[in-house]
Amino acid sequence: MSRPLEGKLGIVTGASRGIGAAIAENLASKGCNVVINYTSASSTELATSVASQLSSKHKIRAVPIQADIGTPTGPSALISTARDHFTDPDTKRFQIDIIINNAGIARNALLPSVTIDDFESTYRVNVLGPLLVVQAAQPYLPQDRSGRIVNISSVSSSTGFVTQSVYGGTKAALEAMTRTWARELAENATVNAVNPGPVEGPMYASNTPEFLEGIHGWVLHTPLMKAREGVDSEDVVREAKESGGRPARTTEVAGIVGMLCSEEAGWCTGQVVCANGGMVGSKMVSGERHIMATTTTSTSPAQPPPASTTSTSTDPFDTLLTLEDQFYTEGYNQGLADGAVAGRTEGRQLGLERGFQKFLESGRLQGRTIVWANRLPSNGTTSEGGVVKLPPLPDNARLEKHITTLYALVEAESLSTENTDEAVNDFDDRLRRAQGRAKVIERMGSGPVTR
Numbered sequence: 001m002s003r004p005l006e007g008k009l010g011i012v013t014g015a016s017r018g019i020g021a022a023i024a025e026n027l028a029s030k031g032c033n034v035v036i037n038y039t040s041a042s043s044t045e046l047a048t049s050v051a052s053q054l055s056s057k058h059k060i061r062a063v064p065i066q067a068d069i070g071t072p073t074g075p076s077a078l079i080s081t082a083r084d085h086f087t088d089p090d091t092k093r094f095q096i097d098i099i100i101n102n103a104g105i106a107r108n109a110l111l112p113s114v115t116i117d118d119f120e121s122t123y124r125v126n127v128l129g130p131l132l133v134v135q136a137a138q139p140y141l142p143q144d145r146s147g148r149i150v151n152i153s154s155v156s157s158s159t160g161f162v163t164q165s166v167y168g169g170t171k172a173a174l175e176a177m178t179r180t181w182a183r184e185l186a187e188n189a190t191v192n193a194v195n196p197g198p199v200e201g202p203m204y205a206s207n208t209p210e211f212l213e214g215i216h217g218w219v220l221h222t223p224l225m226k227a228r229e230g231v232d233s234e235d236v237v238r239e240a241k242e243s244g245g246r247p248a249r250t251t252e253v254a255g256i257v258g259m260l261c262s263e264e265a266g267w268c269t270g271q272v273v274c275a276n277g278g279m280v281g282s283k284m285v286s287g288e289r290h291i292m293a294t295t296t297t298s299t300s301p302a303q304p305p306p307a308s309t310t311s312t313s314t315d316p317f318d319t320l321l322t323l324e325d326q327f328y329t330e331g332y333n334q335g336l337a338d339g340a341v342a343g344r345t346e347g348r349q350l351g352l353e354r355g356f357q358k359f360l361e362s363g364r365l366q367g368r369t370i371v372w373a374n375r376l377p378s379n380g381t382t383s384e385g386g387v388v389k390l391p392p393l394p395d396n397a398r399l400e401k402h403i404t405t406l407y408a409l410v411e412a413e414s415l416s417t418e419n420t421d422e423a424v425n426d427f428d429d430r431l432r433r434a435q436g437r438a439k440v441i442e443r444m445g446s447g448p449v450t451r
Contacts, residue, residue, distance in 0.1 A: 003031030004262060009086055009096055011035040011078070013069050013133065014103030016047035018201035019152065022250035023100050024050065026258040028058040032098065035082050036064040039103065061086070069103045069129035070121065079136040096140045098261050099189075101130035101174070102152045108163040108211055119166050126170035131177060138185070147189025148261040151178050155197045155218075155276050162214050171195075175272050182270030190269035192260050197222065197276035198247035212243060220244035220429065224277030241436070248277060358431055362410045365434050369407040372441060376400055399444045402437055409434040 010027045014020040016038040024034045034054060038047040044066065051062035063085045067078035079096075087094040104126045107118045130151060141147045156164045157171035174193060181191040198219065219225055225245030227237045232246060240246045256275045259265060274280065375393045378400075393399060408414070409430045416423040 003029075005098075006031035008032045008098060009035070009082075010098035010100065010261070011037065011082060011096060011133075011137070012100040012102055013037040013078075013129070014039070015100075016043040016050060016064075019196070019199060019250050019253050020100070020102040021050050022254035023102060023257050024054060024062070026251070026254040027098065027100075027261065028054040028060050028062060030258065031058070031060060032261075033061040033086065034063075035078070035085075036062055037069070037078055037103065038064065038066055039068050039070075041066070069133065070105075070125035072132070075129060075132035076136045078133065079140070083140070094140055095142060096137045097142060097147055099134060099137055099147075099149045100152070100257060101133060101150070103129060104152065104170075106164070106167040108167065108208070109165075110163055111165055114165055122166050122170055123173075126167070127173045127177075130174060134181060134185075138188070141185065141188035143188065145187060145189065145266065146263075147185075148265070149181065149185070149189050149191040150257050150260050151175075151191070151193040152257075153178075153193040153195045153272060155195050155279050157195065157272075158280060159218065161211070163211055178272065179270045186269070190260070190266060192265075192268060192270070193272045194253065194256050194260070194275035195272055195280065196248060196253045197225075197279040199253055200247045200249055216244045217426075218279055221425075222277045222279040225279070241433070248275070358427065362415065362427075362431055362434070363412075365406065365431075365438055366410045366412065368438065369403060369410065372403050373407065376403070394444070396444060399441065402441050402444070406434055406437040406441065409437065 005027060008031070010024075010032045012020050012024045012027070012034060015024045015034070015036040021036075024036055028034055034051075036047050036051045036054075038044070044064070047064040047066075051064045054060065054062040063082070065078055065081045065085075067081070068074040069078070082096070083094045105122055107122055109115075109118060134149065151174050153174050154167070154171040156168040157175055159168075161168060175195075178191055178193040185191055198215070222245055225240075225247075227240035227246045229237050232240075236246050253275045256273060260268065260273060372393065375391060376399075377392050377395045415427055415430070
């Protein structure tokens with residue numbers, strides 16, 4: 001059975017690993033011969049292995065070619081070497097059917113820290129490199145519009161991620177060139193770009209915790225980044241609970257690129273195609289919260305019995321119960337004050353009731369967190385000056401981290417009471433995460449605290 005790309009030639013830059021290797025695999029599986037481009041000698045063994053595996057598995061020709069796309073001569077050397085390997089010995093014909101401009105680098109830095117070297121090196125690889133590759137390949141492109149050029153851009157071109165002034169700028173430039181080439185090369189090839197978001201691999205793994213925290217809101221609200229228990233691995237599900245969602249698999253991005261290289265995609269050109277699970281279409285949730293002043297009204301439900309704020313008992317567990325009574329009351333009152341505002345998006349009386357319950361639960365969790373924090377060994381557990389300390393929790397760094405995270409999730413000043421769908425959805429999500437975190441803390445040794 002004939003494969004859709006049988007006998008064609010594709011050049012994939014930066015193909016020794018990650019997205020590039022996955023794209024080469026996708027093309028090879030459809031019968032396409034591939035050039036596995038890589039930059040440094042340290043990647044020679046890896047690129048050679050990729051080429052060997054593709055040749056053996058898919059019965060195609062795969063040739064590794066070292067060429068630094070970020071240099072003035074690298075792109076032309078890449079095309080020249082490919083021509084030496086793939087020129088038909090009988091007809092002397094050489095044609096490049098597919099070009100995937102995948103090679104790229106990222107140097108994240110806040111504006112005051114950006115250097116000229118950061119700027120120049122990133123633009124050389126991410127912008128000048130693809131331009132010179134296409135320029136050198138143009139004489140060898142098809143003359144019947146059957147060619148395919150796909151540029152690997154990024155959501156960073158349009159999202160404005162902090163620290164990505166340079167990287168985001170290079171990807172925006174690549175998208176601009178995509179639209180220009182779609183016109184200039186219309187008789188040769190379609191030219192499109194794809195814009196991945198977070199993707200598993202070395203580049204994503206190298207991101208700092210600060211950067212990952214900065215994109216957390218985007219990840220959390222990306223439709224397809226939600227990890228699924230029973231479908232995704234346990235590690236992926238566990239990590240997604242921390243980061244807000246899972247990164248794309250390289251094969252998922254490669255599948256979209258492969259689709260654009262098909263004959264069926266021949267009426268699509270000059271476009272930036274989603275390869276990010278819907279991240280660009282999602283709304284970013286800012287880490288900044290604005291608290292609206294609220295007041296209780298005469299229609300508020302009856303107040304609960306006032307909680308005692310002092311205890312004469314010498315039993316630490318009695319002290320714990322007294323503290324939880326206090327926080328229960330505080331949560332109740334906060335629910336009365338803020339529930340009306342948060343509940344408006346859910347509909348008047350029903351919204352008031354639901355909003356109240358959510359704020360009540362949030363206050364209860366905050367109270368439990370404070371109790372747990374005071375039971376950490378670092379805070380001491382002995383009686384001093386007649387003050388009764390609580391029974392200690394296990395000495396466990398992960399447990400302490402979970403308690404700190406739980407407190408951040410339900411901290412009152414960070415919870416928005418804005419009357420918007422976005423604010424309510426964010427509150428609901430944080431509450432769900434907080435409830436899950438509390439269960440983890442219980443399992444790790446604190447035990448449930450009941451009234």
